[in-house]
Amino acid sequence: MQDELKIACGVFAAKDLESRPVFSYIYWGLRAQNHRGHQSHGFLTYKDGKFHVHRNLDLVPKIKTSAIQEWFGRLPGNIGIGNVRYTTSGKCDEKSLIKGTQPVTATKNGSKVAISFNGNVVNTFQLRKEIDKKFHGFAYECDSDLICHKLLIELVKHKDLASAVKACMQEIEGAFSVAGITEKGDFFAFKDPHGIRPLCAGHSPDGSTYAFSSETVSLDINGFERDFELEPGELATVSENGFERQKLVSGYQKAFCAFEFAYFARPDSRFDDKYVYEVREEFGRNLVKENPAVVKNADIILSVPETGDDSALGVHEASGIRWERASRRHRYVTERAFLLLSKDRTLTIDRKINILASKVMGKRIIVTEDSIVRSDTTRVIVKKLRRMGAEKVYVFVTFPRIVGPCLYGIDMATYGQLIGSKHSTEEIAKIIGADAVCYQSLEGLVKATGFKQDELCMACLTGKYPTPLAQKIADVMKKRFSEGHEETGRLYEIEEASQTA
Numbered sequence: 170m171q172d173e174l175k176i177a178c179g180v181f182a183a184k185d186l187e188s189r190p191v192f193s194y195i196y197w198g199l200r201a202q203n204h205r206g207h208q209s210h211g212f213l214t215y216k217d218g219k220f221h222v223h224r225n226l227d228l229v230p231k232i233k234t235s236a237i238q239e240w241f242g243r244l245p246g247n248i249g250i251g252n253v254r255y256t257t258s259g260k261c262d263e264k265s266l267i268k269g270t271q272p273v274t275a276t277k278n279g280s281k282v283a284i285s286f287n288g289n290v291v292n293t294f295q296l297r298k299e300i301d302k303k304f305h306g307f308a309y310e311c312d313s314d315l316i317c318h319k320l321l322i323e324l325v326k327h328k329d330l331a332s333a334v335k336a337c338m339q340e341i342e343g344a345f346s347v348a349g350i351t352e353k354g355d356f357f358a359f360k361d362p363h364g365i366r367p368l369c370a371g372h373s374p375d376g377s378t379y380a381f382s383s384e385t386v387s388l389d390i391n392g393f394e395r396d397f398e399l400e401p402g403e404l405a406t407v408s409e410n411g412f413e414r415q416k417l418v419s420g421y422q423k424a425f426c427a428f429e430f431a432y433f434a435r436p437d438s439r440f441d442d443k444y445v446y447e448v449r450e451e452f453g454r455n456l457v458k459e460n461p462a463v464v465k466n467a468d469i470i471l472s473v474p475e476t477g478d479d480s481a482l483g484v485h486e487a488s489g490i491r492w493e494r495a496s497r498r499h500r501y502v503t504e505r506a507f508l509l510l511s512k513d514r515t516l517t518i519d520r521k522i523n524i525l526a527s528k529v530m531g532k533r534i535i536v537t538e539d540s541i542v543r544s545d546t547t548r549v550i551v552k553k554l555r556r557m558g559a560e561k562v563y564v565f566v567t568f569p570r571i572v573g574p575c576l577y578g579i580d581m582a583t584y585g586q587l588i589g590s591k592h593s594t595e596e597i598a599k600i601i602g603a604d605a606v607c608y609q610s611l612e613g614l615v616k617a618t619g620f621k622q623d624e625l626c627m628a629c630l631t632g633k634y635p636t637p638l639a640q641k642i643a644d645v646m647k648k649r650f651s652e653g654h655e656e657t658g659r660l661y662e663i664e665e666a667s668q669t670a
Contacts, residue, residue, distance in 0.1 A: 178206050178253060178254045178255065178271065178286060178287040178288075178578075179204075179205030179206050179253040179287060179383045179384070180251070180286065180287050180368065180383045181198030181199055181201075181250075181252075181285075181380065181381070181382045182195070182349075182350075182381045183248070183391075184247060184249075184356040184378065184380075184407045185248075185377060185378045186247075186378070186407075186409060187247075188247045189377075189378075190244075190245060190246065191249040192212065192214060192240060192244045192249060194380065194391050195212050195249040195251040196251070197391055198387035198391060199212075199229045199251045199253050199387070201384070201386045201387040201390040201435075202382075202387055202435075203253055204433075204435060205253055205287075205383060205384075206253030206254040207227070208226065208227070209224065209225065209226045209253070209267070209269070209270040210227070210228065210229045210230075210251070210270070211224035211270050211271050211272050212224075212250075212251045213274070213350070214244040214248065214249040215246045215247075215249065215350045216245045216246030216248075218354075220274055220350070221245060222272070223243060223244060224267075224270040224272075226270070228253075248350055250272050250284070250348050250350060252270075252272050252287075254269070269310040269313070269314075271284075271286060271311075271313050272285040272313075273286075273314055275317045275318045275321040276321075277304070277325060278325065280324055280325050280352060281321075281352035282317060282320055282321045282324060282349055283317070283350050284313060284317045284320065284347050285313075285347070285348050285349070286317075286345060287344075287345075287346045287347075287367075287368070287578065288312070288343060288344035288346055288366045288577060289312055289343050289345075289576060289577050289578035290312040290315050290341060291342045291343040291636060291639045296319055296340075297309055299322075300318045300322065303322050312343070312345075316341060319337055320333055320347075320349070323336040323337060324351065330355055330357060331417060334357070334404045335404075338359070338362050338417055339418060341361070342636045342637070343365075343576070343577060344578050345361045346358075346360050346367065346399070347360075347368075348368075348381045355406065356406065356407045357404060357406045357407075358370070358381040358404075359404040359405070360399045360400070360401055360402065361402070362401050362402040362418045362421035363421050363422065363423060363424040363635045364401030364423050364424065364425055365426050365626050365635070366383070366577070367383050367398065367425070367440060368398070368399045369388070369396075370397055370399065371395045371396050372394060372411065373392065373394075374392065378393070380393055381399075384435060384438040385438045385439045386437055386438045389437070396412065397412075398440065401424075402416060402417055402418035402419060402421060403415065403417065404417050421635075422623060422624075422635060423624045424626035424635035425440075425626060426577065426579075427614060427618065427625045427630075428575075429445075430445060430448045430449070430614075430618050431449070431539050431568040432540055436476075436478075436479055440618075441619060441620075446479045448619075449476075449480050449483070449539075449567065450483035451483060451617035452479075452483060452614070452617055453480035453482060453486075453537060454484070455610070455616075455617060456483075456484060456537075456565045456607060456613075457487035457488045458613075459607070459609065459610055463563050463605055464484075464488045464490070467490055467533050467563060468490070468533045468534065469490060469491050469492075469535070470488075470490050470491065470493065470536075471492075471493055471495060471529065471534050471535070471536050471537070471554075472492070472496060472536070473522070473537065473539070473547070473550060474496055474497055474522065475498060476539040477538050478537075480537045480565070480567045481537040484535060484537055490535070493528050495524060496524050496525075497523050498521055498522060498523075499520065499521055499522070499523060518545060518549045518550075522549075522550060522553070524550075524554065529554055529558065529559045532559055532561075533561035533563075534554060534561065534562050535563050535565050536550065536562060536563065536565065537567070538564055538565065538567070539566070539567050540566060540571065541564075541566055541597065542571055542581055542586070542587060542589075543588060544588040547601050547603075548600070548601040548602065551564065551601050552602055555602060561604045562602070562604055563605045563606075564598070564607065565607050565609075566606060566607065566608045566609065567609050568609065568614070568630075569609055569610065569614060570589040570597075570630070571587050571590070571629045571630060572587065572589050572629070572632065573587070573590065573628060573629050573631075573632045573643060573647070574587070574629065574643060574646065575629050576628075576634065576643065577626065577639070583646070583656040584647060584650040585650060585656045588600065590650075594606050594608060611630060614627075628643070632647075
């Protein structure tokens with residue numbers, strides 16, 4: 170539960186071949202992905218050449234039985250896309266959040282396109298200049314606007330979906346998993362050439378409805394079967410025959426985000442042939458193998474709920490030490506810590522986690538944590554354990570030490586906010602008040618995922634970014650930071666800095 174990190178978005182989209190309404194599928198698909206975006210949500214459906222849209226701030230709402238027919242009337246159609254969003258591009262004030270809520274649309278000369286998007290664009294300013302030439306007065310609110318307008322420009326130019334998407338893949342740098350609809354009712358999805366963010370496809374058991382989703386849990390909640398994970402640089406469309414797949418670009422290194430396994434994805438989601446919870450359990454077993462001296466000196470295991478639970482089971486299985494279920498999250502304390510002042514943020518974190526003092530007093534404790542980014546959460550929990558009389562506190566962290574920013578859709582975009590970029594492991598332990606901080610090794614992480622090392626994006630761990638402009642920007646950021654320059658925001662959104670890189 171590290172520091173309330175934000176990821177860009179969650180995507181769900183569906184088409185019913187028998188022309189039945191799809192709103193209920195989109196609704197439940199987004200409810201299953203609320204963990205990927207708390208700031209805003211949106212639904213868009215298509216019927217008879219028209220887009221019908223509902224967008225709002227906060228979580229996907231519960232719908233009262235008495236209001237169901239009203240929602241179906243507001244959002245008719247057999248094709249739909251939806252989105253839950255956190256802000257990793259654009260401004261965070263209420264007005265900007267409303268404008269940046271997805272799905273988004275673009276219109277020009279009778280042509281229209283709507284998209285739902287997960288990821289982050291790196292070459293923001295180059296795209297803005299190009300789009301402004303075609304859409305004078307173009308108002309940029311978030312990356313989805315850039316992708317949507319760029320796609321429409323290419324659709325008008327090429328008159329062909331595959332050619333338009335291919336041009337986007339070649340000219341947009343960053344992470345983008347997209348689902349969309351054209352004014353003709355074409356239903357499609359595609360991934361960037363590196364496949365950084367997840368996007369899978371599935372269908373209903375009777376073969377009448379086809380869907381795209383950021384995570385498999387949204388297929389599960391609708392009773393759909395998972396068919397495949399889109400490949401990097403792949404376009405998938407839906408026709409009367411089901412899915413049609415085209416690999417539009419090749420020659421790029423696959424770079425799937427490793428952080429999905431540690432934190433973002435729900436434990437019951439599946440990437441390729443592994444459920445996320447199985448990977449996290451293996452993370453725990455790895456930490457036991459890598460830290461035998463600490464394990465020998467521990468009495469109990471305590472997890473930071475809930476993303477530390479699966480790794481805690483792995484630590485228990487490999488060590489035989491009791492996993493004491495004495496830490497629980499207050500489920501309805503929902504204030505978002507990153508939106509609060511420092512003092513209030515610390516108090517909110519403290520209130521979110523309940524620890525049973527009698528179970529930890531006098532004990533030597535292994536605390537399982539998914540990651541340490543800013544260290545706010547971990548520091549509060551360690552302090553709380555000390556206050557309750559814990560003799561020793563060892564923090565086992567499943568994700569290796571984060572030393573660099575993410576430019577692909579995770580809101581850790583500056584070096585200054587990352588404790589791991591400024592301090593060694595020993596220094597971090599001292600800062601948070603732990604007797605030791607034990608990070609899982611990079612090798613252990615890779616092996617547990619089932620991916621090859623060169624198939625994962627681990628730029629935040631290694632400083633090696635899969636796309637060229639991102640590498641240049643990160644290098645400029647690092648140099649400026651080391652020289653003591655103040656970090657005023659996301660460097661890829663600062664025009665002079667982006668041009669310098």
